[in-house]
Amino acid sequence: MVPTSLASLSDSPGTSPPAGPTAPPRLSLQVAPIATDTTTIRSLDWDRSRFDIEFGLRNGTTYNAFLVRGEKTALIDSSHLKFADTWLAALEQQIDPAAIDHLIVSHTEPDHSGLIGHLLERNPEIEIVASKVAIQFLENQLHRPFRSRAVKSGDSLELGTNPSSGTDHRLEFLSAPNLHWPDTIFSFDHGSGILYTCDAFGLHYCSEELFDSDPGAIAPDFRFYYDCLMGPNARSVLQALKRMEALPPIQTIAVGHGPLLRHHLDLWVGDYRDWSSGRSKGEAYTAVCYLSQYGFCDRISQAIARGIGKAEAQVQLVDLRASDAQELAALVGEASAVVVPTWPAEPEAELQASIGTLLAALQPGQWVACYDAYGGNDEPIDTVASQLRSLGQKQAFEPLRIRQVPLAEDYQRCEEAGTDLGQLLTRDRTIAAMKSLDGDLDKALGRLSGGLYVVTARQGEGESQRSGAMVASWVSQASFEPPGLTVAVARDRAIEALLQVGDRFVLNVLREDNHQQLLRHFLRRFPPGADRFAGVNTLDGVAAGGPVLGDALAYLGCRVAQRLEGPDHWIIYAVVEQGNVADTTATTAVHHRKVGNHY
Numbered sequence: 001m002v003p004t005s006l007a008s009l010s011d012s013p014g015t016s017p018p019a020g021p022t023a024p025p026r027l028s029l030q031v032a033p034i035a036t037d038t039t040t041i042r043s044l045d046w047d048r049s050r051f052d053i054e055f056g057l058r059n060g061t062t063y064n065a066f067l068v069r070g071e072k073t074a075l076i077d078s079s080h081l082k083f084a085d086t087w088l089a090a091l092e093q094q095i096d097p098a099a100i101d102h103l104i105v106s107h108t109e110p111d112h113s114g115l116i117g118h119l120l121e122r123n124p125e126i127e128i129v130a131s132k133v134a135i136q137f138l139e140n141q142l143h144r145p146f147r148s149r150a151v152k153s154g155d156s157l158e159l160g161t162n163p164s165s166g167t168d169h170r171l172e173f174l175s176a177p178n179l180h181w182p183d184t185i186f187s188f189d190h191g192s193g194i195l196y197t198c199d200a201f202g203l204h205y206c207s208e209e210l211f212d213s214d215p216g217a218i219a220p221d222f223r224f225y226y227d228c229l230m231g232p233n234a235r236s237v238l239q240a241l242k243r244m245e246a247l248p249p250i251q252t253i254a255v256g257h258g259p260l261l262r263h264h265l266d267l268w269v270g271d272y273r274d275w276s277s278g279r280s281k282g283e284a285y286t287a288v289c290y291l292s293q294y295g296f297c298d299r300i301s302q303a304i305a306r307g308i309g310k311a312e313a314q315v316q317l318v319d320l321r322a323s324d325a326q327e328l329a330a331l332v333g334e335a336s337a338v339v340v341p342t343w344p345a346e347p348e349a350e351l352q353a354s355i356g357t358l359l360a361a362l363q364p365g366q367w368v369a370c371y372d373a374y375g376g377n378d379e380p381i382d383t384v385a386s387q388l389r390s391l392g393q394k395q396a397f398e399p400l401r402i403r404q405v406p407l408a409e410d411y412q413r414c415e416e417a418g419t420d421l422g423q424l425l426t427r428d429r430t431i432a433a434m435k436s437l438d439g440d441l442d443k444a445l446g447r448l449s450g451g452l453y454v455v456t457a458r459q460g461e462g463e464s465q466r467s468g469a470m471v472a473s474w475v476s477q478a479s480f481e482p483p484g485l486t487v488a489v490a491r492d493r494a495i496e497a498l499l500q501v502g503d504r505f506v507l508n509v510l511r512e513d514n515h516q517q518l519l520r521h522f523l524r525r526f527p528p529g530a531d532r533f534a535g536v537n538t539l540d541g542v543a544a545g546g547p548v549l550g551d552a553l554a555y556l557g558c559r560v561a562q563r564l565e566g567p568d569h570w571i572i573y574a575v576v577e578q579g580n581v582a583d584t585t586a587t588t589a590v591h592h593r594k595v596g597n598h599y
């Protein structure tokens, strides 16, 4: 019997979604030589989930540390606290921790610096080498005295000549503020040609493959990581690239996350240059302010910044704790939009001064918006919102209220609010682009037609659930074996975040005789984080990846296999894993257009 409505398909056989992970997360260690006198200790975190905004592609992550032995020995970074037992044991197999002379702290984020306290217990004399800001952060974090040396661009540390290899190791430092923490430094070993960059050039990808031997496999994660963490600091990326150009030839970029970059350096560095140049073309930008090491500010600001970037608008992250007054006043005063977190009700004197500078630098014509830092003892968000608008500024989006430790849906809401703001700033450009097509070409292009579909996606369970939906007509079958299709998804679509490589979604095929209501519903302008399925007849559990619309003619359960980056759309190629038709006598709704510069 042919079912006439997808509502009757809920028990139909199909490929069931893979069972969710129930086993405890897998953690392992990898120790390997990577160059003369140089060993890496990589902490492999196979299951670190995508709950954190930047862990987008479900491939886990790694935290990489390095031992460099000249006459003296330096350890570059450590690991996450969760590796305390195994990582320290692995280190001890390599060297007595008391014999390490220097600990280079590339930046103080806990996933790389979580074991510094443990190291100091074993070696209270170790000298911590870091940027001045990082040393201040560590003083607040460690609550114990330690020997330190503050370094900046151009400074060097002589490790001397390794007695067995005869290689001289001199570490030269490069300041790389904002990549992605304000306190970041890179270290270049003149003996091995390795540049240690910690977060910069990294990617969240867990495998035992030490190097970038298969660039295709890691490229989507490399791009996603850039978009989340580095893109909002594109100007700082370009500054760091300039500093790198002055170094002797770099043999390897030893990143803090993922495989080390050795075989395709030109590709990775070229990508950073192209992407960052594209994002910092002296246009209007949004200053997204945050407070390093306060509540969930760092992550929330990144989600907002990623959203703004999706709309092709410029963004600059500004740390209210680390920026000096002059820099802060300029970044805020020259911005077209300013986004601000709630700050502690009783800030320390320096922060109090920065907040004063920020408020004084705001300009009447700017867009402003605020978000909860969720730091525990914050100034109420409405107070912050009204201070931001005291000169009659326009509110870019409703205050983002976060009433609990941020969940996946909060990050999604922040990203969508960021995109709305980005679209406000790029509106004129978008309208101009739509008008710019040549008339005849435009009409000819308009003769391309497609079906009408609704793409739906839902990920995660319970509190960490995220979902989305969009109307699509730029859909085409793209392969027979395996069955595959493409959907062109505009870069600033809310649902784009749920269509990363490996993600599942459902393509709902609309019926010619019954599609107007669904179109009207899904084409509404939804506020950030809105439930797009409220009031719609959906069937859950039919297809992996998203709800099936009860009134659709057919559904296809798809898994994203590749993403091709077009100028204004991502071409998502997906393998179709399951599907069914409700009514084989009905036809697909078709979208006929007059012109090619609209859908």
Ligand SMILES: Cc1cc2nc3c(=O)[nH]c(=O)nc-3n(C[C@H](O)[C@H](O)[C@H](O)COP(=O)(O)O)c2cc1C
Binding pocket: 469, 470, 471, 472, 473, 474, 475, 488, 489, 490, 492, 493, 494, 495, 522, 523, 526, 591, 599
């Ligand atoms: C007939 C029609 C077809 C569309 N097809 C596509 C499409 O193929 N790809 C796309 O990115 N957007 C397409 N859109 C636009 C989006 O469906 C819609 O504007 C979007 O859901 C709103 O953006 P948001 O989801 O990011 O809020 C289409 C819109 C219409 C009216």
